[in-house]
Amino acid sequence: MCEKPKLTYFNGRGRMESIRWLMAASGVEFEEKFLETREQYLKLIKDGCLLFDQVPLVEMDGLKLVQTKAILSYLAGKYNLYGKDLKERAQIDMYAEGTLDITSMMLMYPFCPPEQKKAQCASIIEKVTTRYLPVYEKAFKQHGQEFLVGNCFSWADVQLIEIILMLEELKCDILAQFPQLQAFKARACNIPTIKKFLQPGSPRKPPPDEPYVAKVKKILALN
Template identity: 70%
Template sequence: MSGKPKLIYFNGRGRMEPVRWLLVAAGVEFEEVFLDTREQYVKLIKDGSLMFQQLPLVEIDGMKMVQTRAILSYIAGKYNLYGKDLKERAFIDMYVEGITDLMHMIMMFPFSPPEAKEKNLALIMERATHRYFPVFEKTLKQHGQDFLVGNRVSWADVQLIEAILAVEEKIPAVLLGFAQLQAFKTRMSNMPAIKKFLQPGSPRKPPPDDHYVATVLKVLTDEWSPH
């Protein structure tokens, strides 16, 4: 089955944004269907399109794929962004899992109650600068290469640039003291496909606002987080 991948999710970042990033980095065009009613979501469940009654949903190569990790690993493998052997893949997996942990904090931040936002932002800053970013700073410095694994761009690099930019939106000075990551950010942001993705009018979604949060909660109703 040919045709562009179809991404079915809310009109916002959430768990679909890393899928958009990875497809863009692979040079793959895609279509999007945005959910904004409870009825659309229920219909997908009744149609059997959502294996675990969870979003995101990506239709690709004749499959209806769910579970973000499965979707991303399929795309990474299909488009040669998943290392050259099992050892490289293991490192990519480790890096991706770490970045995903940080991005989960970013993704859930808009759903925080107002009284918790300051505390949660401080936690994001602490984790980014003391737990996650130092790992990538050290990796890039030690092997002296432009990318995290195998000296070529991989899924891990794509997720890292997404995370850096997402954290910077909330904490602009977060990369102070991370010279390797500053250079990495410049390199990745200047790759033609990613540079285009960062321009206005691209499929990249803006930071989530109150409307996005309200839409997610309305569609999922008793489901609190945008799985």
């Protein structure tokens, strides 16, 4: 029996959450090791586990995988969520990188000074609703299919449902102008593996709070 993949990160969303989502959507069980101290993090570096001295770290198939996009690409290929040919893979990459752009904005938001959060939230919502969500809405409207590429569930769809749910935490009606995305959300949330991941007690992490932000800053020695 193969060992479960081992995920090493902070006990929160961050850059690992998209990896958790993709594994969960693939029906893959995994184990997690949470960094609680700076000493644990420095030991990973000293032991040569982190190619660029950064987490997340995923250990599986005899590999120590780092760099979020590389990990996601590996998982998508391994679990048949990467299209049927190079053209579909390129389309999936484009859509997935768009959602990763949004993820990057969302990752920085909890670390903003309190006095900047209102403006930062408004900026994220403006960019997302004018630049990103219209692209996905148009894609579904044009091809009339259930999923973004080739009418097959892919990495791009997993990323999209993850980011939709995160954005709704900022603005509950953010999909009000996007009926195609509303329908996609309903479909995606009923996929058995995703439905399971959305249930209480799953490895899905809650929105980052102040104690989580403080711990991350302490471990990484951020000012």
